[in-house]
Amino acid sequence: MAQFTLVSGSVGLITLQNPPVNALSAATRQGIVDMMNKALNDPEVKSVVVCGQNRIFCGGADIKEFGTKISGPPLIPTIHTIEATNKPVVAAIEGSALGGGLELALGCHYRIAHSKARLGLPEVTLGLLPAIGGSQRLPRLIGVPAAIELITTGRHITAAEALQLGLVDHVTRSSTVDEAIKFAQSVEGKSLDSRRISNYPCPHLPDLDAVFEGVMQEVRQKAHGAIAPIACVQAVRAAATLPYLEGMEIERQLMETLFTSSQARALQYTFFAQRAVSRWSMPSGARWDTSMPKPVHKAAVIGLGTMGRGITVALAQAGLSVVAVETQEKQLKEAKLVVSGILERAAQRRGMAPTLAKITYSHDIRAVADVDLVIEAVFEDEALKEKVFQQLSAVCKPGTFLCTNTSSLDVDHLASLTHNPELVVGMHFFAPAHVMKLLEVVYGSKSSPEALATVMQLGKRMGKVSVAVGNCWGFVGNRMLKPYMEQAFYLLEEGATPELVDQALVEFGFPMGVFRMSDLSGTDVYWKIRKEAEPVGASGQEARVRKGLRYSPLGDLLCEQGRFGQKTGQGWYQYDKPGSRVARPDPWVHNFLEEYRARHGLVARRIDHAEVLERCLYSLINEGFRILEEGIAAGPEDIDMIYVFGYGWPKHRGGPMFYASMVGLAKILERLEHYHRAHPDVPFMQPCSLLRKLVTCGSPPVHKWKDVIKKIHSQL
Ligand SMILES: CCCCCCCC(=O)CC(=O)SCCNC(=O)CCNC(=O)[C@H](O)C(C)(C)COP(=O)(O)OP(=O)(O)OC[C@H]1O[C@@H](n2cnc3c(N)ncnc32)[C@H](O)[C@@H]1OP(=O)(O)O
Numbered sequence: 001m002a003q004f005t006l007v008s009g010s011v012g013l014i015t016l017q018n019p020p021v022n023a024l025s026a027a028t029r030q031g032i033v034d035m036m037n038k039a040l041n042d043p044e045v046k047s048v049v050v051c052g053q054n055r056i057f058c059g060g061a062d063i064k065e066f067g068t069k070i071s072g073p074p075l076i077p078t079i080h081t082i083e084a085t086n087k088p089v090v091a092a093i094e095g096s097a098l099g100g101g102l103e104l105a106l107g108c109h110y111r112i113a114h115s116k117a118r119l120g121l122p123e124v125t126l127g128l129l130p131a132i133g134g135s136q137r138l139p140r141l142i143g144v145p146a147a148i149e150l151i152t153t154g155r156h157i158t159a160a161e162a163l164q165l166g167l168v169d170h171v172t173r174s175s176t177v178d179e180a181i182k183f184a185q186s187v188e189g190k191s192l193d194s195r196r197i198s199n200y201p202c203p204h205l206p207d208l209d210a211v212f213e214g215v216m217q218e219v220r221q222k223a224h225g226a227i228a229p230i231a232c233v234q235a236v237r238a239a240a241t242l243p244y245l246e247g248m249e250i251e252r253q254l255m256e257t258l259f260t261s262s263q264a265r266a267l268q269y270t271f272f273a274q275r276a277v278s279r280w281s282m283p284s285g286a287r288w289d290t291s292m293p294k295p296v297h298k299a300a301v302i303g304l305g306t307m308g309r310g311i312t313v314a315l316a317q318a319g320l321s322v323v324a325v326e327t328q329e330k331q332l333k334e335a336k337l338v339v340s341g342i343l344e345r346a347a348q349r350r351g352m353a354p355t356l357a358k359i360t361y362s363h364d365i366r367a368v369a370d371v372d373l374v375i376e377a378v379f380e381d382e383a384l385k386e387k388v389f390q391q392l393s394a395v396c397k398p399g400t401f402l403c404t405n406t407s408s409l410d411v412d413h414l415a416s417l418t419h420n421p422e423l424v425v426g427m428h429f430f431a432p433a434h435v436m437k438l439l440e441v442v443y444g445s446k447s448s449p450e451a452l453a454t455v456m457q458l459g460k461r462m463g464k465v466s467v468a469v470g471n472c473w474g475f476v477g478n479r480m481l482k483p484y485m486e487q488a489f490y491l492l493e494e495g496a497t498p499e500l501v502d503q504a505l506v507e508f509g510f511p512m513g514v515f516r517m518s519d520l521s522g523t524d525v526y527w528k529i530r531k532e533a534e535p536v537g538a539s540g541q542e543a544r545v546r547k548g549l550r551y552s553p554l555g556d557l558l559c560e561q562g563r564f565g566q567k568t569g570q571g572w573y574q575y576d577k578p579g580s581r582v583a584r585p586d587p588w589v590h591n592f593l594e595e596y597r598a599r600h601g602l603v604a605r606r607i608d609h610a611e612v613l614e615r616c617l618y619s620l621i622n623e624g625f626r627i628l629e630e631g632i633a634a635g636p637e638d639i640d641m642i643y644v645f646g647y648g649w650p651k652h653r654g655g656p657m658f659y660a661s662m663v664g665l666a667k668i669l670e671r672l673e674h675y676h677r678a679h680p681d682v683p684f685m686q687p688c689s690l691l692r693k694l695v696t697c698g699s700p701p702v703h704k705w706k707d708v709i710k711k712i713h714s715q716l
């Protein structure tokens with residue numbers, strides 16, 4: 001797993017060999033240890049170059065080995081040996097040098113990087129910290145503030161930034177390995193005293209305590225309960241305040257705690273789940289590896305409101321030509337300004353020219369005649385969307401894929417209005433569409449595998465985490481949100497306040513709670529959807545029962561007061577003025593809730609955070625099991641990635657289905673049964689039969705659910 005070659009007469013070239021990313025598996029670590037010993041003990045070898053096979057230096061530890069019994073040699077002693085030797089060791093960095101890979105390079109005396117290389121210590125994103133000396137060497141090399149930023153965010157940086165920070169010594173556009181070999185020969189026999197990073201004093205920071213206090217506060221706030229970023233700060237603090245070996249001991253102790261934590265398991269699950277969702281399949285058996293996408297060079301967006309603007313930006317940034325169509329003059333003018341502004345600012349940040357020339361604007365839908373793919377983003381109005389789809393089907397060239405950004409309408413119905421329903425797919429973006437990572441890709445009953453493959457590939461080009469799901473009301477994300485929001489309303493009826501519910505969810509790790517989120521996106525958004533789905537019926541006592549089932553009209557009553565959230569300055573919270581972001585508890589809302597309870601003879605009781613979490617999250621999870629049972633999502637990873645990348649589910653809890661597996665399926669079942677007994681008129685609390693079956697099968701781990709579901713389906 002590592003190869004030794006003597007080159008240019010005196011240079012020992014050690015090549016890491018573990019495709020695809022030369023991860024530091026047990027065998028690779030053994031290879032490094034063996035080849036390094038060979039190089040350092042061979043008198044013919046006067047200098048050493050370390051590189052990776054296939055133009056990638058090293059993607060870090062082999063994440064697949066985490067969670068198994070770690071075997072193979074540790075790298076710390078070898079890195080110490082490398083650093084201590086009198087033969088110069090040069091890291092030739094191509095592709096990526098990440099995590100343990102960069103820590104290995106930091107133990108070398110020199111680092112030469114290719115201009116396209118990326119470097120970083122992303123351990124924090126896996127619930128860990130750089131524990132092969134990275135947390136101790138990096139601050140000594142580039143200073144405390146820069147090291148903290150890199151280690152606590154896990155950000156991958158370019159070779160140019162690495163050079164600026166002093167993380168690498170030289171950047172080249174030609175063959176990195178050839179340059180490294182030449183360089184290694186040029187420094188053979190020279191003193192390496194100034195090249196051993198562990199001997200450096202940590203650059204002095206005035207008022208160290210205040211700096212770390214400030215950093216810790218900031219990191220804690222952004223972490224939303226994740227423990228790894230905090231441990232990273234503690235480790236860097238050790239580097240800044242202790243001798244190297246003592247700092248290494250702190251690094252080791254912190255890693256020991258993180259390595260076996262449930263947060264690390266969740267984050268590592270997310271790493272693989274994010275990649276697994278790109279390997280989509282359809283109930284017909286069509287799959288990602290057997291379906292060919294069609295090329296998309298030119299796309300169109302219909303409707304330039306909130307979503308259409310962001311989608312236009314995302315398409316242009318992915319390098320496509322875009323035709324942007326909007327019927328309202330005022331909207332069109334505003335959209336041009338907004339889109340150009342976003343593209344110009346983004347280009348400025350990257351030091352590149354903006355891609356404005358690629359966008360043409362029009363009032364006329366006929367302007368889309370020659371595009372390869374259209375994304376419709378007009379108002380959520382069924383009749384309007386029907387008309388637009390009929391028009392698109394008439395004006396577009398044969399073979400154009402027709403996509404809709406609808407959040408709740410039936411993709412099959414829209415497809416049925418076109419000449420070629422097999423070309424119709426849902427592309428459900430999240431606001432703001434050029435920022436949010438999630439794209440829910442909805443295939444209808446007639447969508448062709450080619451159409452799905454094309455849209456999934458386009459999603460990838462736009463840098464999205466694209467998840468393919470079947471067609472049903474609300475698709476996966478919004479469908480699961482319904483029971484969650486419903487429970488939040490019931491909790492208010494029973495005695496909770498919006499602040500209490502939100503506080504419990506924020507402590508769980510959501511960036512904001514359900515009521516704060518509702519205020520942010522507009523309380524009227526779901527009001528409109530509710531009114532369409534369930535036309536307003538009786539008032540009084542009856543208002544709390546719809547079709548024989550429990551219903552809470554609280555959200556409707558709030559909207560009837562014109563309290564649409566942040567944009568109106570009043571919603572579940574009060575704001576200083578319309579549009580203000582600072583939410584404060586509102587005595588009006590408390591009074592409104594008390595009056596409502598009194599009107600309906602409800603007696604408020606004390607509700608704790610545990611009940612909030614169980615009722616909101618378990619009802620959402622229960623719906624997730626129904627979605628799996630119906631085959632709307634192919635596996636738990638699909639649901640989890642939708643929630644992590646679209647709904648703010650804390651990454652360190654892995655997504656709702658992973659979380660359910662951590663809580664224990666038997667416990668979830670038992671609590672759902674408990675709540676369903678208490679509220680038999682709430683169907684979302686009735687445990688799904690798939691959940692029962694999984695519990696009967698001994699609650700298999702989440703990665704085995706797909707097989708169990710397949711088995712259950714084959715027995716039907
Ligand atoms: C008690 C002590 C125990 C030991 C503790 C040691 C602690 C450490 O040593 C600390 C660490 O290094 S933790 C690991 C840090 N490294 C990372 O986070 C890099 C992860 N990889 C990437 O960012 C991209 O894959 C990368 C940028 C590298 C490449 O991106 P691409 O987009 O080109 O390709 P991907 O589709 O992401 O990946 C290709 C295939 O490789 C798999 N893979 C990537 N990195 C891996 C890694 N580090 N370990 C294992 N598998 C890895 C990836 O899953 C994918 O495979 P498939 O899913 O099968 O396609």
Ligand SMILES: NC(=O)C1=CN([C@@H]2O[C@H](COP(=O)(O)OP(=O)(O)OC[C@H]3O[C@@H](n4cnc5c(N)ncnc54)[C@H](O)[C@@H]3O)[C@@H](O)[C@H]2O)C=CC1
Binds near residue numbers: 303304388429
């Ligand atoms: N706003 C959000 O957070 C999300 C919205 N969606 C969905 O995206 C779609 C658009 O929503 P928003 O952007 O929020 O709406 P919006 O109200 O901000 O914008 C809709 C735009 O479509 C234009 N329009 C109407 N008829 C048109 C036609 N025939 N041709 C061209 N343009 C036309 C309107 O003038 C308006 O500018 C809806 O289906 C909505 O459900 C999906 C995900 C999130």
